[in-house]
Amino acid sequence: MSEYRIQGATGEWEVVIGLEVHAQVTSKAKLFSGAATAFGAEPNSQVSLIDAAMPGMLPVPNRECIRQAVRTGMAIDAEINKWSRFDRKNYFYADLPQGYQISQLYHPLVGEGRLEIQLDDKDPENTKTIGIERIHVEQDAGKLMHDQHPTMSYVDLNRSGVALMEIVSRPDMRSPAEAGAYVRKLRTILRYVGSCDGNMEEGSMRADVNVSVRRPGEPFGTRTETKNVNSVRFVMATIEHEANRQVDLIESGGKVVQETRLFDPDTGTTRSMRSKEDAHDYRYFPDPDLLPLVLEDAFLDECRASLPELPDAKRHRYENGLGLSAYNAGILTAEVETARWFEELLVQTAKAQGKDDADVAKQAANWLTSELFGALNKVGKGLDDSPVSPAAGAELLALIGDGTISGSIAKQVLEKMLETGDGAAAIVEREGLKQESDTGAIEAAIDAVMAANADKVEEYRGGKDKLFGFFVGQTMKAMQGKANPQVVNELLKTKLG
Template identity: 80%
Template structure:
């Protein structure tokens, strides 16, 4: 276990930041947590609202089995305790986008107990792992959405989101730097997407974080924390921590006192601002929801959840490394589930793991970045990529020729073998032809030849380059090197 060294230098000495995240992840399901209303993003306002969501008199909630299943699978993915008995509670507060006047949540008996997420805060040192504890995952319903920019004097309410299932994933205050918090959020998002329990789309609000920050002297007692609500990107989470930690240090050193409160992050200015005083659990008057029986999970349900889990990123990374992929490449390839699926298909098509990983993280990623496409939109399929790499392995193509062929594949959509045959791009190892070209190169560059033989060994690369250029990049580099050394004496 490692800990990122991060300190804030104040006027009175060093300070340490203590961070915990409460991540709200929208559960992937076709219907809401307690009703059959749809959950699709982007629908016209108030077109996906059932009588239950609108809190009409006499309407009773019925739990959506799929939402419970997805939360349990998520708990299993972080090696958490799954509570076979859990219960829903009412969290009472008034807000215009909460028709019931309460939110159905789980305070006292959550569905999922303690687990953990292992992160590598420094991407260049993927083996530098820190374990972040997860205190609980509970299931709750989302509220609606207030729209303040639709009318000059009124606010409108859209209840499409009301009743949508959320997992609230509560970490322990184990993070000590913005980098650790960013790594935790990225890893958690990756796990959710692997499992399929949340799409992780922070831009659409299906995953957002409440950021708890406090400061203290290194190793001292915990300070008073603030909670910055609904931060919707990894970059903003890290920026909010940076600003809030510095604000608290400046406040304390100036003789002030940090108030426990809820704050908002302004991404345009990169600052947090006060929203309201922080409530405690008793302020919400929690009590067991009388309309819902406790959830009781049997072994068959848990076994089904466990069997449905895919290979998770840490296990996949270890498998790649065992097959010859560098730790850094393995981390890159497993960060996003789509990339891992594409790479697995490439391996299944027969590509060698080490060279394939270098090619994907180099040539393929470069081409996709230039085109603005994701790997799932790659114009070259895993099977076509395996065909190209096979031509490099068997010596048909040199590295430079393989780049040419890849560019042609991107342009034409044709396979590597067909392009090599049609355009005469095969690498040659014909020693007679290469020797003739070398002799010509040496004859045309007597000055460089004299300097080389006088001891300027660096000119060897010049002769290699001239030979390859004269042969249109088609000469086998290993053969060129061997024959040049003989010719140069």
């Protein structure tokens, strides 16, 4: 990837980007209370006495939330702090019942880690390591609703107290594309680990985007922070806009001020929310309701043992162990569900054909990425609601493998499978799609084709080799596509001489 530069009136500018990603921890209960966390519930139906900050209520850390954050830290190869502590971040707002957010400023749960992004889909070797400074856990706030009453705002506390991981990157990214790749990769890892569903539309993952510009090689410029950006596309748009705005500002003699900004998805621009001068004094101090969080080795061991194979490791195994192309390995590992589906397909396919995984991996991978994805797409479905199960796919692949049907017939069979939900063998049987390998029938068809195209036979024999494909096509047509292509080829070569 060529270096990303902004061409200003006075020369080139480099963009420096750091991201703070807030990821909602997958957990049935909130960080410090037993209330439920399901998305989309009736307002204020998932609020405990603690979440509403009733007098005398106390927070008790939810072990599962801590476990998920630790597992996430392990998945980004980070230092896990066996001693961490919760701090209070004090400010008043109607969606913050306690008047403070319980967070971790001074001693976060997870320390320095890293994550590798691919800069080029086609070239897996072209990677960059992005540093991650820390992950800390904290409470989410509630939500204000301004459209329920002409003069008042309503408060929904369902989200109040839900556990978030704040994943803070180093300012290591230098282009919108790198930032996009970082967020996608992080999302993939979180979903593999199962610590966050990564659903950006529902707000399960959102990013604060820190952007500054500088002349290449010079020290960092002053940064702005754009809050709560909730899609990969918007993250990239925010950077694009913010970097250009800063360059224009500096080049026209202005100065970038450190401030908090908001991204407006309708216009693709950012605007100032508050400057450093109006910034809150959060008066952080250790939460006296909570003891320091001390993690024991057994707990850490369990966290580590429960980690799945992570996307990078899986991709390498697909390439090196299963012999898949870098491209296929990339596609199949990008989403944990895809990888899971593929691995099930692989097991079933190997079983159905009595072969090793590695012997059928390419067949399975190619069929999944070039046949099934396309076919599902046509009917507006995805793997998650696919009418074809991995076992059904394996049955179809077995029919191709043993020569019962050809690849092109297999496409028809797949369409029928998606339509009816029936099995491949049943469809082939019912529709009479079995491949013809009987040389007698094929020979008869070839003879008829040659007789009907005597002039072309002449031309072919006169040296026009390209016509061979024509004869194959005509023969297959006569056989209604059911002839074994290999047999057709061989017989044609003999007969045409």
